[in-house]
Amino acid sequence: MIVIENVNKTFGTKHVLKDISANLYKGKCNFIIGASGGGKSVLMKCMVGLVTPETGSITFDGRDFLKLNYKEKINVRKDIGMLFQNTALFDSLNVEENVAFPLRMFTDFTEEQILDRVNFCLGRVNLVNLNKLFPSNISGGQKKRVGIARAIALNPKYLFCDEPNSGLDPLTSRVIDELIKDITKEYNITTVINTHDMKSLFVMGENIVFIHQGAKWWEGEKEGIRSSGNKELLAFMEASEF
Amino acid sequence: MRFFQHFGEYLLFLKAVFTKPEKGKIFVKQIFIESNNIGVGSFAIISLISTFIGAVSTIQIGYQLVSGILPDYLIGRIVRDSNILEFAPTVTALVLAGKVGSNIASEIGTMKVTEQVDALEIMGINAANYTSLAKIVSGVITIPMLVLYAMMLSLIGGAISGWASGIISVESFVKGLRTDFMGYNVVFAMTKAYTFSFLITSVSAFQGFRTEGGALEVGESSTKAVVYSCMSIIFFDYIISQLMLFK
Numbered sequence A: 001m002i003v004i005e006n007v008n009k010t011f012g013t014k015h016v017l018k019d020i021s022a023n024l025y026k027g028k029c030n031f032i033i034g035a036s037g038g039g040k041s042v043l044m045k046c047m048v049g050l051v052t053p054e055t056g057s058i059t060f061d062g063r064d065f066l067k068l069n070y071k072e073k074i075n076v077r078k079d080i081g082m083l084f085q086n087t088a089l090f091d092s093l094n095v096e097e098n099v100a101f102p103l104r105m106f107t108d109f110t111e112e113q114i115l116d117r118v119n120f121c122l123g124r125v126n127l128v129n130l131n132k133l134f135p136s137n138i139s140g141g142q143k144k145r146v147g148i149a150r151a152i153a154l155n156p157k158y159l160f161c162d163e164p165n166s167g168l169d170p171l172t173s174r175v176i177d178e179l180i181k182d183i184t185k186e187y188n189i190t191t192v193i194n195t196h197d198m199k200s201l202f203v204m205g206e207n208i209v210f211i212h213q214g215a216k217w218w219e220g221e222k223e224g225i226r227s228s229g230n231k232e233l234l235a236f237m238e239a240s241e242f
Numbered sequence B: 001m002r003f004f005q006h007f008g009e010y011l012l013f014l015k016a017v018f019t020k021p022e023k024g025k026i027f028v029k030q031i032f033i034e035s036n037n038i039g040v041g042s043f044a045i046i047s048l049i050s051t052f053i054g055a056v057s058t059i060q061i062g063y064q065l066v067s068g069i070l071p072d073y074l075i076g077r078i079v080r081d082s083n084i085l086e087f088a089p090t091v092t093a094l095v096l097a098g099k100v101g102s103n104i105a106s107e108i109g110t111m112k113v114t115e116q117v118d119a120l121e122i123m124g125i126n127a128a129n130y131t132s133l134a135k136i137v138s139g140v141i142t143i144p145m146l147v148l149y150a151m152m153l154s155l156i157g158g159a160i161s162g163w164a165s166g167i168i169s170v171e172s173f174v175k176g177l178r179t180d181f182m183g184y185n186v187v188f189a190m191t192k193a194y195t196f197s198f199l200i201t202s203v204s205a206f207q208g209f210r211t212e213g214g215a216l217e218v219g220e221s222s223t224k225a226v227v228y229s230c231m232s233i234i235f236f237d238y239i240i241s242q243l244m245l246f247k
């Protein structure tokens, strides 16, 4: 479980995150939704430590991330897997090496064990026979899947996905959604998903945090959205239905 | 003021770079790859340039010394000293600042803007160390070797052009090369070579690493890497010459 408390972040004079508190639960797909520019990505970057908020705390199962020293932070990070919006695959490494990368760095596996694990992860995201291709030679959806495979290679406790299905066709989007959901349940991971895509929210969303202009506007189960009476949230939902 | 801020950032960057790599085996592998990129990859251009610089310097020194009063083997001696002291190390470094420096900056800059650096950080890897240390170490290993090689080739180039243009016979040229040879000059040149290779690789890696934005900024960083590397090379050339040649 990840607990966010009173997080504030400003860039220059721009107050991007306004006193945000939220709980993100283990074994659930936690969604952060909100309009473009609302601060979702910045919030996620705060959680994984790429951006340091001015105030507040972010606690990973009792470990207050911002108060940890460098070594302890690294230990938390080894429990984090992240799928970036643009995948951030290493373009000098092929698909297999990308997924093997965290294993090579942090385990003492033999080459054989690494290859086994890589093939297992790639199988998990339904990617076979692409091992030797480079990221520039595979499609956007395939890249996302390699990104997921890399993120789960070390069995993370926390999985962060920044817009996992932006720019994908609806069919591939659903495949990716299902995948993330299955992995979350199977390994009992705390999964955090950042999205505009209301379809995937209704397919797999459990705990939902709605960010509006940098503040947390609403939080709850997806079943509660309709009855929330929250004007901005309802407007946001309505706009995406057709 | 900006200069001091950047310089401070540069020092902090170096502090992050010079830490123990996460996995020794991976680091060694990176060293081989980077040494191949930097060293072997620059072999051809350095061969060409140093041969021609040697050749041109022989012709120009010959042109300046056609008094008939001084013995012609002096041409060989002056060509030797100017190539060892200045041309081989400095020109090699300036050429490599363009070739290797822009390459390093754009490679790391691209990793930065495509969030590959963030991906490393999130995995718990020191990204400055992972992206830059192998490049700097490989540069410091291979560039001085290229400088030594450039020295030799420039003298060969000089002998050839002297002979081909009829300015000086190969025998006289070689006699000049062997007159009053000072090993210290080579020590001086290698000191420069090691300093320059560190400057080129570290300044360029730093420029790459501080890239923010997109493709446009990667281009800018790469240009800055070359400009700042060249400036620092010239500056340290002056300092080292002052310190080592006139104590």
Ligand SMILES: Nc1ncnc2c1ncn2[C@@H]1O[C@H](COP(=O)(O)OP(=O)(O)OP(=O)(O)O)[C@@H](O)[C@H]1O
Pocket: A011, A014, A016, A034, A035, A036, A037, A038, A039, A040, A041, A042, A043, A196
């Ligand atoms: N490094 C930065 N420097 C300055 N401002 C920033 C920085 N990063 C983000 N911002 C600002 O913070 C605000 C929130 O950005 P953020 O990327 O979190 O939006 P978002 O909710 O993820 O939007 P989208 O759905 O379009 O991805 C934006 O107005 C943006 O301009």
Ligand SMILES: [Mg+2]
Pocket: A040, A041, A042
């Ligand atoms: Mg975003």
